[in-house]
Amino acid sequence: MPVILGPNRYGKAETRVVRVVRDGGVHHIKDINVSSALSGDMADVHLTGSNEAVLPTDTQKNTAFAFARKHGIGQIEDFALLLARHYVGSQPTIGHARVEIEEYGWRRIPVSGGPSEPRHSFVRDGQEVRTCVVHHDEDGRTTVVSGLKDLVVLNSTGSEFHGYIEDEYTTLKPTTDRILATAVSAQWRHSGESHDFGASYDFGTSYDEVRRCLLEAFAGTHSLSLQQTLYAMGRRVLDTREEVCEIRFAMPNKHHFLVDLAPFGLDNDNEVYYAADRPYGLIEGAVLRDDAPDAAFAWE
Numbered sequence: 089m090p091v092i093l094g095p096n097r098y099g100k101a102e103t104r105v106v107r108v109v110r111d112g113g114v115h116h117i118k119d120i121n122v123s124s125a126l127s128g129d130m131a132d133v134h135l136t137g138s139n140e141a142v143l144p145t146d147t148q149k150n151t152a153f154a155f156a157r158k159h160g161i162g163q164i165e166d167f168a169l170l171l172a173r174h175y176v177g178s179q180p181t182i183g184h185a186r187v188e189i190e191e192y193g194w195r196r197i198p199v200s201g202g203p204s205e206p207r208h209s210f211v212r213d214g215q216e217v218r219t220c221v222v223h224h225d226e227d228g229r230t231t232v233v234s235g236l237k238d239l240v241v242l243n244s245t246g247s248e249f250h251g252y253i254e255d256e257y258t259t260l261k262p263t264t265d266r267i268l269a270t271a272v273s274a275q276w277r278h279s280g281e282s283h284d285f286g287a288s289y290d291f292g293t294s295y296d297e298v299r300r301c302l303l304e305a306f307a308g309t310h311s312l313s314l315q316q317t318l319y320a321m322g323r324r325v326l327d328t329r330e331e332v333c334e335i336r337f338a339m340p341n342k343h344h345f346l347v348d349l350a351p352f353g354l355d356n357d358n359e360v361y362y363a364a365d366r367p368y369g370l371i372e373g374a375v376l377r378d379d380a381p382d383a384a385f386a387w388e
């Protein structure tokens with residue numbers, strides 16, 4: 089039965105590029121996900137195994153990083169046009185380029201009482217989920233745990249990590265300036281008893297204020313580890329919100345690796361990062377008052 093090659097394309101999907109622009113002490117970030125798909129004179133690649141027409145997908149990934157450094161990232165449409173024109177314009181075998189870009193929005197974390205313009209701390213737009221778990225039993229015991237998950241935050245400086253154990257498998261380089269990013273999952277236990285949780289108990293304000301404490305402590309802590317930041321966030325909540333007696337965290341360390349652009353003749357002074365999604369460090373911990381009431385079934 090005769091068989092022919094149908095439509096085809098190839099490329100690098102989901103190159104996660106983060107660019108930090110430093111405007112004095114004020115940082116701006118662009119966080120994008122670039123997918124390129126190229127097509128053209130690719131019959132031989134499929135039929136004979138000749139790769140003469142192929143611009144490797146690895147090169148497409150590198151081009152996204154190098155262009156971020158060289159040209160900056162403005163409007164994603166402009167960046168996509170730049171890449172697409174580059175592929176079609178530079179390679180005779182490539183007749184068509186499809187470049188898809190998603191951009192993730194970040195807002196500055198407002199810090200009350202701090203400098204009017206927070207400079208390098210961001211919260212990702214519109215992701216988080218508010219949660220609660222309530223238990224109530226026939227003996228009239230009630231527990232309330234409030235929480236949030238997927239509150240994605242990032243400090244583009246003010247984070248170090250060094251002084252750790254180095255054994256024969258350690259390759260991580262110590263750093264005094266890195267991006268610290270995490271998706272905060274936190275659950276906090278209200279210390280009240282059943283009769284406290286009446287109509288006048290303001291869970292709305294409590295939630296807003298705990299969230300504010302978490303963001304402010306994240307933004308305001310010069311971090312020597314995500315563990316230290318976790319503790320500072322928990323402590324801020326317990327110092328500020330008397331209705332909360334315990335808070336538990338799970339925080340993935342969303343690694344951002346500096347891209348080596350030297351092979352393309354470009355420097356990279358903490359500007360262009362590769363945002364890796366896995367594997368990730370997972371930092372978990374609880375912070376509680378030493379006289380916190382018994383948790384009963386709150387965490388079940």
Ligand SMILES: O=c1[nH]c(=O)c2[nH]c(=O)[nH]c2[nH]1
Nearest residue numbers: 249260312313314315341369
């Ligand atoms: O803040 C961090 N804590 C760690 O325990 C750790 N481990 C690691 O490789 N990087 C980091 N970063």
